[in-house]
Amino acid sequence: MTIRYPNGNAYQTPAGKTGPRFPSTYTNYGKRGMSLEEALNESNTYYESRGQAVVHKKPTPIQIVKVDYPKRSAAVIKEAYFSTASTTDYNGVYRSHYLDFDAKETRNQGSFPLKNFHEHQIDHMRACVAQGGICFAIIKFVTHEETYLYPAKYLFQFWDAQAAGGRKSVPYTEIQTNGILIPAALQIPVPYLKAVDVLIESLS
Numbered sequence: 283m284t285i286r287y288p289n290g291n292a293y294q295t296p297a298g299k300t301g302p303r304f305p306s307t308y309t310n311y312g313k314r315g316m317s318l319e320e321a322l323n324e325s326n327t328y329y330e331s332r333g334q335a336v337v338h339k340k341p342t343p344i345q346i347v348k349v350d351y352p353k354r355s356a357a358v359i360k361e362a363y364f365s366t367a368s369t370t371d372y373n374g375v376y377r378s379h380y381l382d383f384d385a386k387e388t389r390n391q392g393s394f395p396l397k398n399f400h401e402h403q404i405d406h407m408r409a410c411v412a413q414g415g416i417c418f419a420i421i422k423f424v425t426h427e428e429t430y431l432y433p434a435k436y437l438f439q440f441w442d443a444q445a446a447g448g449r450k451s452v453p454y455t456e457i458q459t460n461g462i463l464i465p466a467a468l469q470i471p472v473p474y475l476k477a478v479d480v481l482i483e484s485l486s
C-alpha cells in the first residue's frame with residue numbers, strides 16, 4: 283500500500299545518517315510544465331529533507347457521502363462534497379515563525395486579478411497576522427516567467443480598496459515594487475525561503 287502525504291507525495295523512509303534523501307544534483311523542473319503548486323510541493327519536500335522548514339499543503343476538507351466496494355480490498359468514492367470553505371494553500375514553521383500563504387498563477391501581463399482570492403481566505407490571513415503569523419501570497423506571472431512573494435499587508439490594502447470602488451486587480455508594477463522576486467535556482471523549483479528571510483527582516 284502506498285501512503286501519501288496531504289500534498290500527494292508518496293511517503294519515503296527517511297535516509298540514515300549516511301546522507302540526505304535527495305542527491306546534490308536535484309533537478310529544477312520549474313520550466314518543464316510543472317504547475318506552481320507542484321513546484322512548491324517539491325520545494326517544501328526539499329526544505330524539509332534538509333531540516334530547513336516544515337511546510338505542507340493543507341488538505342482540502344471533504345465530506346464523503348457515498349462509497350462503493352467493488353472489491354474487498356478496494357473502495358471507490360462515488361459522492362463527496364466540500365465540508366467547509368478552504369482557507370489558504372500552505373502553512374508551516376520556519377525559523378520559529380508560523381507561515382501561512384496562498385499560491386496563485388496568472389497569465390495576465392499587467393495585473394493580478396483579486397477575484398483569485400475569496401473573502402474567507404483574506405479573513406483567515408488577517409486572523410493569522412493578528413496572532414503574529416507571517417502571511418503572504420506567492421504569485422506567478424506565467425507570461426513574464428516571474429514569481430513573487432507578495433506580503434499580506436499590501437494585499438489587504440488592495441482588497442479593502444476594491445470594496446470602496448477601487449480597482450479589482452493588483453498592478454504588475456505594484457507587485458514588482460512591493461513584492462519580493464523569487465529567482466530561479468538549480469536545486470529548488472521555487473526557492474521562496476530567501477524571500478521569506480527578507481520579509482522577516484522587514485517586519486523585525
